Amino acid sequence: MSFLLAIDQGTTSSRAILYSAALAPLASAQQEFAQIFPQSGWVEHDPQEIWDSVLSCARRAMAGIDPRKVAAIGITNQRETTIVWDKITGKPLHHAIVWQDRRTADFCDTLRAGGHEGMVTARTGLLLDPYFSGTKLKYILDLVPNARARAEKGEIAFGTVDSFLIWHLTGGRVHATDATNAARTMLYDIGAGAWDTDICQLLDIPMKILPQVRDSADDFGHTDPAILGAAIPIRGVAGDQQAATVGQACFEAGMMKSTYGTGCFALMNTGETRAHSKSKLLTTIAYQLGGKPTYALEGSIFIAGAVVQWLRDGLKIIDAAGQTQALAESADAGQDLLIVPAFTGLGAPYWAPSARGAMFGITRATTRAEMARAALQSVGYQTLDLITAMRADWPAPDGAVLRVDGGMVASDYTMQFLADIIGAPVDRPEQTETTALGAAYLAGLGAGLCPEPRDFAKSWALERRFTPQMSEAERAAKTARWGRAVQATLAV
Secondary structure (H helix, E strand, O other): OOEEEEEEEOOOEEEEEEEEOOOOEEEEEEEEOOOEOOOOOOOEEOHHHHHHHHHHHHHHHOOOOOHHHEEEEEEEEOOOOEEEEEOOOOOEOOOEEOOOOOOOHHHHHHHHHOOOHHHHHHHHOOOOOOOOHHHHHHHHHHHOOOHHHHHHOOOEEEEOHHHHHHHHHOOOOOOEEEHHHHOOOOOEEOOOOEEOHHHHHHOOOOHHHOOEEEOOEOOOOEOOHHHHOOOOEEEEEEEHHHHHHHHOOOOOOOOEEEEEOOOEEEEEEEEOOOOOOOOOOEEEEEEEEOOEEEEEEEEEEOOOHHHHHHHHHHOOOOOOOOHHHHHHHHOOOOOOOEEEOOEOEEOOOOOEOOOOOEEEOOOOOOOHHHHHHHHHHHHHHHHHHHHHHHHHHOOOOOOOOEEEEOHHHHOHHHHHHHHHHHOOOEEEEOOOOHHHHHHHHHHHHHOOOOOOHHHHHOOOOEEEEEOOOOOHHHHHHHHHHHHHHHHHHHHO
């Protein structure tokens, strides 16, 4: 029997899932790691802790099996998070600067004022925003003594988390990434399929520091036998949202998925067409197979599941995320509390990195139940903003369905409110961990074990469809109130 191992390295935890060759999950392991907040709006991770957690999870998921029977490994990862490391020792030069981090916002404003955003967007599909890796990498090269000179000499390497893991898994033999991760750095021309010399010069980034770019199902080398007990091929790599798009079998133009983890990310497949958004959405690569990119429109919400973590770890009004559904259902229907969770700015379609969170409608009668309900509803409202923007850029066909995945979709309350507020069906699949599934499928495709995308799509299975129950009048009133709340938040 052959197995596939998916490594799913996320923002707050690492996970490994062992699959059969038929993509049935067999065993898994998960481990959280520390979130580092040096100051307001800054978010860091310890890359060594990321690597240790990945290695621990992989070994636990593979416990009891012959590692030689693992046909391939697939890697999916938190995107944009930026790591620079020494090529000799493998040690990071600085903490990883996480995708949520906003420390380069002023520099992005300077670039925008200098008239550079049009060129950057035309080539990369992205906006000038601290969200992306490019300005984070410049920050590290500026900050760490001799880093830029060492980069010029080829002594240090840059990568998103996938590259860092590939480098360590292969014992330092492979410095590579895939097209979906490269497309999130703000350094990669998604039309030309190459690192962009002009943007690298603009940011003073030596190109020797950049990884090789390969397909999403490709040869990324073999693991060092000392790490997992065998030389296992690494055959699939994709950023987490693109891996979820693959796992949701969104292979046809117009199909859309939304993933609810720490943040929320909606992607719409646009096929061979690079749609240019008029609504501040991103144009990105959904996946790349056989050297041919498939494009997508993407909307990004920075805070989704993280708002529930805030209730638990910040306010300490819940002990576990699972409590929020019962609290929301018990909330006072006469109160209409709103939370705009702009803890690290607002993403699409506003792109306001300086915005901070706000709460509206508090009364003396407000309790943790109303706060839990508002937290869950904030995810639906933010998704509505994304879908409204997407429909303006790429009109949805009649009966368009939103496929959902990620930890938050286990909440029936949240999914029903989502369907109600967007006014469209929401489909929850049987396998909701579609990010890891997508990574496993890409690995299996690269290893020759899994079928082509069209045949894989036939295996997608629905667990439950949520259909809109809210009246048009109530939806319009709630949507208008949310819009006023966002504008008030932006005005502060």
